[in-house]
Amino acid sequence: EVKWTTIMEKFPPSSIRKSKKVRRLVKQGIPDSIRGKVWLYLADAAKYRRPGLYEQLKTKEPLEIYEAIERDIQRCYPNHVLFHEEHGVGQATLYAVLKAYAHYNQEVGYCQGMGRLVGLMLMQLDEEDAFWLLVATIDQHLTGYYTPNLGRLRVDAEVFEHLLASHNPMLSKHLTENGVVPLMYVTQWFLTLFTMALPWETVLRVWDVFYFGGKCYYCNKFLFRVALGILDVSKDWLLHQCPTNSELLSYLLHLPVEKMRSDDILRAAFKVRLRRQEIDRLARR
Template identity: 50%
Template sequence: MKHYREREVKWLSIVNKMDAGSVKKDTKLKKLVRSGIPTSVRSRVWQFLAGSNDYQHQQKGKFQTLANQPATAIYNVIDRDLPRCYPDHTLFRIENGQGQRDLGMILKAYAHYNPQLEYCQGMGRLAGCMLMHMPTEDAFWLLVCTIDRYMNGYFTPELSQLRIDAYIIGQLLKDHEPKLAQHLENNDVTPIMYIAQWFLTAFTMTLPWQSVLRVWDLFLFSGVKVFYRISLAILQLCKDHLLQSCPTNSEILGFLLHIPHDYLSADVLLETAFHIKLSKTDIGRYAKKATVNGADAMGLPFEHGLKNLRISGSMPSSSSHLSSNSIGSSLKDRIKKKGSSLNLRENSQSTLPVASPPPLPVSSV
């Protein structure tokens, strides 16, 4: 408890006396982040690291203006998705309850803030997690900053950054786990098939909740490179099962999209991730190669990716794996068709797993 209180005091001092740019260059503070941000100050630290307080102060009153704009067609899509976003959490489980209304307000305001993008379903997972930790307007501006500063290029019609990251993950996997990389390749499993869910929802549909929060601490401190580490750590921890018990495409995808949480506890996952050595030179080289070669060279032949990418937020309680008819062979077939889209709209009953947070009230700071 004493150590926890010391970390609380340390973070409050950092937030009040330092700027985020200096903090992110400090190796001692990087170590502090790796030990986890205390729950009681997590909201303030996240906003500090992302710079969302600055956005909010510079645009006072804008959130309410956006929230009061006339309804558009995208509102219907948002309203339909709200019940599937953290359906087991007390904040969101009541249909049209305060939590769902606040989440809808954030997403609809963002649709007006960024009319070129408007909305895609992964945003609900991001905004929902933020709303668990802070008031509605604070969560809105953190969502804006997260997309602008950290995930710019993920939420684009062409999924441009996600395509690049898929290529990078594929190459890094060959470097670190060549046998597993070959196994996935032999079964036509490309990184885009699993990192779309992992990255666009910032692992909220993949990891146990304490692991999610620790990953977000690191992500807001260090940026997307953390996603590479976490992805490789997940694959490394699941390697034996994938090699020994998943001989087909559908079994591999079924497992990667529904990984049992026993594999992914925060301490084990992060210890594994921190021991993975990543070279900025290699990442830069792979990113450049991905950009030069284009999507076709990355095994990503679909075109209007984001507009058709749907990430379902509910899962039948009895489901422990995906059937080959739901996401395995059908997803493989859709992606392999030249010019087709990665489209999870086709079957509204097809579901991806939810890493539900514990049913607790909103965190206070």
């Protein structure tokens, strides 16, 4: 914790991306006690913050999208102590952040999946900090993911299909022959930043590295690496125990906790070598 406090006090986030020492700290996992603050720092959320704006957004006239938000928050982390009570403090705070964001970014408004992000942020941060982290995350890391047609996500799903074919041809062939295309499973994985796919400790460790990666307006290489890592640790099971479309999708949308340990997933992800130029080339096709 002391190391992170010193780093945050002394260095702007953009200056630490190439530091092997900081990368090692991130890979070890950020301490729970300051994890949210470190995410804010790594995301450079401070550059978006405008004093008083969040409170102002909360007082604006209701939007039509509020109904969809209210429906969805009931399904966000229903077993977590912060959100299990209907219309309780946690749900009210989640609702407030999402409503404010709908006004802040009217082009995006609200999209399913955003509630999962904000819910996790609220477990680590206070209400306004969670709002500004959401702003930074969507603007810098998930640009185009939450548009009505999910345009960027569709492109990334196609890119992922090519990456999987070159990285793991046998598994790619097995999935394709059974009619399983990446859009069927990476939609859930990417839109919720793996919060519906991976066990809790693994999700937190993935988010640590995700934010350390810095802004990535056109591609998020690390999302691809984690997804390929998940498939690498699952390869034998998928090839030999899932001979049909329904069995494959059942596995991919309900990943077994025991196979998704944080150390195993991150080790597999870090072994994946991807070139940004290759990803950009595939995205432009």
